[in-house]
Amino acid sequence: MNLKDKKVVLHDMSLRDGMHAKRHQITVDQMVDIATGLDEAGMPLIEVTHGDGLGGTSVNYGFPAHSDEEYLGAVIPKMKNAKVSALLLPGIGTVDHLRMAKDLGVSTIRVATHCTEADVSEQHIGLAAKLEMDTVGFLMMAHMATPEQIIEQAKLMESYGANCIYCTDSAGYMLPDEVTQKIGALRAELNPNTEIGFHGHHNMGMAIANSLAAVEAGAVRIDGSVAGLGAGAGNTPLEVFVAVLDRMGADHGIDLYKIMDVAEDRVVPMMDQPIRVDRDALTLGYAGVYSSFLLFAKRAEAKYGIQARDLLVELGRRGTVGGQEDMIEDLALTMAKEKGLI
Amino acid sequence: MSKKLKAAIIGPGNIGTDLLIKMFRSEWIEPVWMVGIDPTSDGLKRAEEMGIKTTSEGVDGLLPHVIEDDIRVAFDATSAYVHAENSRKLNELGVIMVDLTPAAIGPYCVPPVNLKQHAKELEMNVNMVTCGGQATIPMVAAVSQVQDVEYGEIIATVSSRSAGPGTRKNIDEFTRTTAGAVEKVGGADKGKAIIIINPAEPPLIMRDTVHCLTKDTPDEAAITESVHNMIKEVQKYVPGYRLVNGPVFDGNRVSVFLEVEGLGDYLPKYAGNLDIMTAAGLRTAEMFAEEAAAGTIELPARG
Numbered sequence: 222m223n224l225k226d227k228k229v230v231l232h233d234m235s236l237r238d239g240m241h242a243k244r245h246q247i248t249v250d251q252m253v254d255i256a257t258g259l260d261e262a263g264m265p266l267i268e269v270t271h272g273d274g275l276g277g278t279s280v281n282y283g284f285p286a287h288s289d290e291e292y293l294g295a296v297i298p299k300m301k302n303a304k305v306s307a308l309l310l311p312g313i314g315t316v317d318h319l320r321m322a323k324d325l326g327v328s329t330i331r332v333a334t335h336c337t338e339a340d341v342s343e344q345h346i347g348l349a350a351k352l353e354m355d356t357v358g359f360l361m362m363a364h365m366a367t368p369e370q371i372i373e374q375a376k377l378m379e380s381y382g383a384n385c386i387y388c389t390d391s392a393g394y395m396l397p398d399e400v401t402q403k404i405g406a407l408r409a410e411l412n413p414n415t416e417i418g419f420h421g422h423h424n425m426g427m428a429i430a431n432s433l434a435a436v437e438a439g440a441v442r443i444d445g446s447v448a449g450l451g452a453g454a455g456n457t458p459l460e461v462f463v464a465v466l467d468r469m470g471a472d473h474g475i476d477l478y479k480i481m482d483v484a485e486d487r488v489v490p491m492m493d494q495p496i497r498v499d500r501d502a503l504t505l506g507y508a509g510v511y512s513s514f515l516l517f518a519k520r521a522e523a524k525y526g527i528q529a530r531d532l533l534v535e536l537g538r539r540g541t542v543g544g545q546e547d548m549i550e551d552l553a554l555t556m557a558k559e560k561g562l563i
Numbered sequence: 564m565s566k567k568l569k570a571a572i573i574g575p576g577n578i579g580t581d582l583l584i585k586m587f588r589s590e591w592i593e594p595v596w597m598v599g600i601d602p603t604s605d606g607l608k609r610a611e612e613m614g615i616k617t618t619s620e621g622v623d624g625l626l627p628h629v630i631e632d633d634i635r636v637a638f639d640a641t642s643a644y645v646h647a648e649n650s651r652k653l654n655e656l657g658v659i660m661v662d663l664t665p666a667a668i669g670p671y672c673v674p675p676v677n678l679k680q681h682a683k684e685l686e687m688n689v690n691m692v693t694c695g696g697q698a699t700i701p702m703v704a705a706v707s708q709v710q711d712v713e714y715g716e717i718i719a720t721v722s723s724r725s726a727g728p729g730t731r732k733n734i735d736e737f738t739r740t741t742a743g744a745v746e747k748v749g750g751a752d753k754g755k756a757i758i759i760i761n762p763a764e765p766p767l768i769m770r771d772t773v774h775c776l777t778k779d780t781p782d783e784a785a786i787t788e789s790v791h792n793m794i795k796e797v798q799k800y801v802p803g804y805r806l807v808n809g810p811v812f813d814g815n816r817v818s819v820f821l822e823v824e825g826l827g828d829y830l831p832k833y834a835g836n837l838d839i840m841t842a843a844g845l846r847t848a849e850m851f852a853e854e855a856a857a858g859t860i861e862l863p864a865r866g
Binding site for chain 1: 735755759772818
């Protein structure tokens with residue numbers, strides 16, 4: 222693989238996807254500490270939001286330690302060069318949240334839908350584009366659709382005004398060949414000015430390999446997370462990815478030692494549990510299930526005595542999509558009843 | 564003289580057609596007119612084949628016939644954009660408007676919670692909230708009737724095939740309207756609504772989850788009884804409304820897990836989200852008819 226001099230724009234997820242792994246309890250001080258470290262290391266884009274995006278605060282997904290306004294209001298003024306992005310899932314957040322984020326200085330809005338339901342994003346993408354924000358369409362659970370469907374949905378988002386489209390492996394299910402195929406198809410079919418991005422999870426141990434495949438196939442933006450802090454087995458660990466890109470001579474613009482230090486000194490010490498491919502995280506990837514289901518399934522196991530792995534496999538079989546966290550407790554109750562446990 | 568109220572349906576789409584089929588079975592409402600805007604539409608042809616009068620000239624095509632055909636109630640299944648005008652024109656002639664669009668000019672109506680009150684007050688325009696609201700607000704109310712609910716949250720999951728272009732284009736309207744009605748009708752101090760669209764095949768039956776956070780420790784026995792009673796009330800007009808799990812109690816959290824299967828009249832059975840709207844709309848008009856027949860309300864006078 223030759224990535225020499227290839228431009229790669231990295232986007233850190235530790236303060237958004239990482240919120241899942243921290244049950245949305247990252248403090249404002251921790252956010253500012255990590256974000257300033259990333260800024261000094263040269264990270265161009267940092268996402269700051271509730272794990273489930275703007276307005277994600279809920280019983281269903283978890284109440285965060287602080288509001289989106291508080292986090293964004295604390296982090297953005299401290300950034301010297303880095304820009305801050307926010308995630309928005311239509312059906313959870315609304316254009317009111319989008320305007321709030323814009324007013325606080327968020328420069329990039331990423332509007333996320335299930336990979337076959339892009340038409341719910343028209344209002345939000347349209348408004349972000351009108352406000353002249355960097356507007357990203359984020360197609361989640363992209364392993365659940367064919368390349369043809371992905372292209373069709375990406376074109377919808379492009380038509381609403383997105384200037385960048387992501388192929389998002391929310392379940393950490395994809396293997397490199399699938400990434401090559403889907404990113405390659407997007408690059409071939411979308412407007413040449415539309416950027417392509419890839420967001421991976423490490424549930425099958427493929428996050429680095431998949432991200433490399435994405436760059437080779439034409440993706441410019443790659444999501445990752447310092448120390449891998451993210452849902453499931455985490456996101457593409459950015460310090461590792463930077464070292465790999467460095468060896469390959471790609472143009473990433475990050476100071477390797479500085480990002481290593483942010484990972485080791487600032488992120489790892491605040492982890493509640495090691496971010497690793499344990500059997501439940503592996504099951505997410507294997508069964509194609511949304512990564513943020515991990516801790517909910519573990520909690521249901523502890524409460525109802527049904528193995529998290531069994532819950533996740535069944536949720537995968539049912540075609541559950543992102544956001545359906547309520548179905549985890551529902552399924553645990555149903556299975557516990559069947560087994561006579563309750 | 565028949566006690567049935569004569570009705571018009573505006574919008575001959577899936578919702579309007581399903582409503583028409585349900586109306587043929589009603590003891591209280593008699594469908595007379597179907598109103599559309601496209602003379603070649605399948606919906607108008609279907610209505611004509613079912614033996615009711617049609618016009619393709621919109622509400623203006625219906626107005627000259629309102630008095631002579633004694634139309635007393637109209638169902639608007641068009642869009643929020645045209646509803647206000649439709650309602651104004653028909654209200655002027657003394658026609659009660661049941662609003663199935665997200666326009667929400669009139670008060671929210673969730674039949675087992677506040678329909679009786681609206682009927683007694685002869686509200687001339689009632690809004691049916693949203694599909695997610697119809698499916699979940701009775702449960703929020705079941706809890707808040709027992710004790711204070713500081714926060715009510717609902718998650719509605721619908722199949723991709725049952726989520727129409729209107730819902731998709733303006734999904735924020737769903738979350739806002741539903742959250743507002745969780746407060747106003749459900750009785751929660753603060754409301755939150757989430758909608759998920761799932762593309763699985765075969766399509767999944769509508770699922771709804773309701774989380775309430777009570778101010779004080781929940782009275783488990785009283786809430787459980789209230790929830791079961793409310794389920795029975797909804798089942799009177801949506802027989803496929805089922806409690807799958809719960810109520811579950813966890814600290815001050817009360818959670819209820821529901822499934823809504825439709826009758827499969829015109830819409831497929833999995834589209835319980837659409838069925839509960841048409842069934843609730845019809846139930847609403849029936850209550851007005853019942854109250855009028857009982858003499859507790861007097862419909863606007865006609866010469």
